[in-house]
Amino acid sequence: MQELEKYSLDDTYIRPFDRDKQEIAIETKDVHVFYGDSEAIHGVSLPFERYKITALIGSSGSGKSTYLRSLNRMNDNIESARVTGKIMYRNIDINSDAVDVYEMRKHIGMVFQRPNPFAKSIYDNIAFALRRFGLKDKKKLDEIVETSLKQAALWDQVKDDLNQSGMSLSGGQAQRLCIARAIAMKPDILLLDEPASALDPISTSAVEDTLLALKDKYTIIIVTHNMQQAARISDYTAFFYSGAALEYDETRKIFTRPKIKATNDYVSGHFG
Ligand SMILES: Nc1ncnc2c1ncn2[C@@H]1O[C@H](COP(=O)(O)OP(=O)(O)OP(=O)(O)O)[C@@H](O)[C@H]1O
Numbered sequence: 001m002q003e004l005e006k007y008s009l010d011d012t013y014i015r016p017f018d019r020d021k022q023e024i025a026i027e028t029k030d031v032h033v034f035y036g037d038s039e040a041i042h043g044v045s046l047p048f049e050r051y052k053i054t055a056l057i058g059s060s061g062s063g064k065s066t067y068l069r070s071l072n073r074m075n076d077n078i079e080s081a082r083v084t085g086k087i088m089y090r091n092i093d094i095n096s097d098a099v100d101v102y103e104m105r106k107h108i109g110m111v112f113q114r115p116n117p118f119a120k121s122i123y124d125n126i127a128f129a130l131r132r133f134g135l136k137d138k139k140k141l142d143e144i145v146e147t148s149l150k151q152a153a154l155w156d157q158v159k160d161d162l163n164q165s166g167m168s169l170s171g172g173q174a175q176r177l178c179i180a181r182a183i184a185m186k187p188d189i190l191l192l193d194e195p196a197s198a199l200d201p202i203s204t205s206a207v208e209d210t211l212l213a214l215k216d217k218y219t220i221i222i223v224t225h226n227m228q229q230a231a232r233i234s235d236y237t238a239f240f241y242s243g244a245a246l247e248y249d250e251t252r253k254i255f256t257r258p259k260i261k262a263t264n265d266y267v268s269g270h271f272g
Contacts, residue, residue, distance in 0.1 A: 007262035009042065009244040015236075017047055025050040025219035026071060026108070026189055031085035031095075033066050033075060040066045042243045043085065048189075048236075053211060053220040055230035055251065058240030059272045064223040065193050067240065071221065072108040072191060073101050089189075106133070109187035113194040115174035117166030117181075122149075122158050125166040125177055126184045133185075144184050151217070152180035153210045172203020176210055183218065190214070192222040196229065208233050227267060231255050239263045 017024060024047040033041035041063050048054050056064040066075065073094065075081040086093045094104050118125050126145045135141060145162065149155040154176040158164070166177050175195055182190060192211070196204040211220055211233055224230050230237050230251060237254040239247045239262070247254065247263040258264045265271060 007241060007246070007260075007265075009242060009246070011260055011262070012244070012246050013259040014046065014245065014248045015250070017049060023050040024048065025089075026221075027088045028067075028070070029086040029088065031067070031070055031083065031087065033063075033070055034082045034084075035078070036080045040243050041070070044245045045085075046238055046245055046248055048219060048221055050219050051216060052235040053215055053222065053233055054236040054238065055234035056221065056223045056238050056240060057225075057227060057230050057254075057266075059266065060225075062240040063243040064240050066243075067245075068191050068193055068221065068223050069110075070095075071189070072105050072110055073099075074110060076101060105187075106185045107187055108189045108191065109182035109185055110191040110193070111175070111178050111182050111195050114198050115171055115178050117169065117174050117177050119165065119167055121163045122166050122169075122177060123162040126181050129181070130184060148180040148184040149177075151183055151210075151214060152176045153206065153213065154180055170203065171199045172206050175199060175203070175207055179207070179210060179214075183214070187218065189219045189221065192220065194223050194225060197225060204229070227255070239266060241266070 027047040029045050030043045031041060032039060032043050044067055056068060058064050069075045070083050071087060075083050083095055087095045118128065123145055126148055127141050130141060130144060146155065149158060154173060157173060169177060196207045234251045237251045238245045239254060241262050247258055247260040254263060255267055258267060
């Protein structure tokens with residue numbers, strides 16, 4: 001934890017957005033997250049542009065996952081966690097008690113680090129939540145299953161046997177099934193917490209291609225440990241350090257001309 005003392009949390013650069021030209025899909029305002037008495041996120045205010053990929057980078061324990069989870073209230077599932085501040089989505093503060101969390105998560109979906117397909121067929125992995133939300137029409141279900149698998153770049157590999165178990169897929173295929181499952185709900189925003197960290201390089205590359213292809217329909221926010229991955233796929237990058245977002249800018253600037261010393265030291269491999 002030595003390095004955590006090294007840089008000032010006040011030395012920050014958060015890029016401005018031109019809100020007349022750049023649509024903001026979701027935005028946090030002064031978000032703090034506490035686990036019991038310990039503060040893990042210290043007032044993070046970031047806007048995320050629609051139809052862009054934004055990467056959250058930073059060393060282990062810097063708060064990336066905690067912050068990402070706050071964006072669709074996954075921290076609600078952690079008993080000791082408490083989130084303050086506003087998370088504005090379509091002029092609604094989704095952090096307010098009045099929000100129906102399950103309804104909100106239809107708009108703001110999440111894919112986790114480890115592929116977690118259900119022990120069901122590929123078809124049912126996708127149809128399950130749709131049926132639960134009341135969709136019974138078989139033709140409509142077939143259509144959504146097909147479109148979601150196509151968008152997740154998995155259709156060609158599985159179309160001949162949608163009845164095979166989701167558990168029988170390779171890691172990369174299983175993760176793309178989880179992406180298909182998330183996008184079947186037609187979310188606006190897709191949150192991904194290190195979706196490729198458990199995958200081999202070929203599967204990683206397939207997942208990255210999938211995300212790039214999804215960008216024109218979804219706003220994507222992705223936590224990654226992998227700086228090359230952030231550089232390859234994201235438009236914007238936020239650098240997290242010790243529970244604060246120290247720098248937020250276009251990805252190419254973060255990796256070539258960061259304005260903050262901590263960012264520069266991190267992207268050039270001085271700590272991590
Ligand atoms: N469920 C939890 N209960 C208590 N403390 C937690 C919990 N989850 C995370 N923390 C703490 O919050 C801080 C931020 O952790 P977080 O997992 O968000 O960081 P991270 O940047 O995503 O790290 P990593 O890259 O290792 O996943 C750390 O100090 C961590 O120990």
